[in-house]
Amino acid sequence: xxxxxxxxxxxxxxxxxxxxxxxxxxxxxxxxxxxxxxxxxxxxxxxxxxxxxxxxxxxxxxxxxxxxxxxxxxxxxxxxxxxxxxxxxxxxxxxxxxxxxxxxxxxxxxxxxxxxxxxxxxxxxxxxxxxxxxxxxxxxxxxxxxxxxxxxxxxxxxxxxxxxxxxxxxxxxxxxxxxxxxxxxxxxxxxxxxxxxxxxxxxxxxxxxxxxxxxxxxxxxxxx
Numbered sequence: 001x002x003x004x005x006x007x008x009x010x011x012x013x014x015x016x017x018x019x020x021x022x023x024x025x026x027x028x029x030x031x032x033x034x035x036x037x038x039x040x041x042x043x044x045x046x047x048x049x050x051x052x053x054x055x056x057x058x059x060x061x062x063x064x065x066x067x068x069x070x071x072x073x074x075x076x077x078x079x080x081x082x083x084x085x086x087x088x089x090x091x092x093x094x095x096x097x098x099x100x101x102x103x104x105x106x107x108x109x110x111x112x113x114x115x116x117x118x119x120x121x122x123x124x125x126x127x128x129x130x131x132x133x134x135x136x137x138x139x140x141x142x143x144x145x146x147x148x149x150x151x152x153x154x155x156x157x158x159x160x161x162x163x164x165x166x167x168x169x170x171x172x173x174x175x176x177x178x179x180x181x182x183x184x185x186x187x188x189x190x191x192x193x194x195x196x197x198x199x200x201x202x203x204x205x206x207x208x209x210x211x212x213x214x215x216x217x218x219x220x221x222x223x224x
Contacts, residue, residue: 002191007218008035008063008173010198011051015067015120017042018202022051028212029058032219035194037063037090040077045084052084065147065175065196066091067119074098081107090147090173094137110145110173111137114153121176123149127160134168145171145193151183152176158186165190179205184221 009028011021017038018024025036036055038048055062064086066077074092078101081089089102094111102109113133114125130148137143146168150161165172171193178187179200187195200206201214208214 002189003193004222005174005187005190005192006035006194007033007215007222008037008194008196009033009201009215010063010065010196011036011038012042012065012198013202014199015039017048019043022047022054024211025051025054027210028215029054029060031212031215033215034059034061035063036060037065037086037088037196040064040066040068040080045080048080048084052086056085061088062086063088063090067121069093069116071095071097075101078102078107078109081105090175094141094143096141099141099143108145109143110147110171111143112147112149113137114149116149116152121149121152123153124155127155127163130160131164131167134164134170138169143170145173147173147175149176150174151178161186161190161192165192179203181206181221184218188222 011018052062064081068074068077074095075097078098082105088108090110092098092111099109114123114130116123134146148164151157153160161174174187174192174195178197206214207217
């Protein structure tokens with residue numbers, strides 16, 4: 001039986017953490033999602049630390065997704081992940097320096113692959129090239145998972161997601177722009193480890209009168 005991808009609820013919109021992230025989390029923390037996260041920009045660091053503490057107190061696994069393409073910026077994101085106490089660091093272009101920071105803190109590191117630019121991000125590159133890049137990081141750097149911006153791809157996103165999950169020797173999170181049941185079906189078909197939804201919840205793209213009800217709809221839909 002194929003893996004059922006886990007939902008990571010991202011308290012983000014347009015690749016930034018929403019200003020009322022703490023209030024949104026408190027209102028929806030009893031929903032069915034076990035994985036929660038946000039971005040490295042949008043709220044002050046003291047609020048980020050507070051929010052991670054609240055997530056962990058509620059039994060959640062925590063994710064920081066860093067959208068940065070320079071080594072300096074990616075290091076700053078990794079240091080933020082350590083200071084806030086996140087479980088998993090997603091994003092950043094791969095750098096040995098970032099991996100070292102995450103490893104020392106016991107944080108799982110899931111970098112981007114491909115050619116990425118902009119914010120919100122755009123992904124370019126060949127499918128074969130991204131698979132090779134990922135497996136090379138598995139073999140030479142010991143990376144155990146990847147943050148794939150599949151639906152931000154300028155090519156065939158459905159094919160990329162399916163081929164990447166099938167052929168890469170590590171956990172794959174399909175991140176960004178999942179905003180319909182059709183895409184939920186596509187994500188489920190890949191058997192990916194996890195996927196993120198952020199902006200779609202804030203835009204009420206899924207059934208439910210509240211943020212938490214939308215989350216429960218998605219979790220139930222994936223498990224049916």
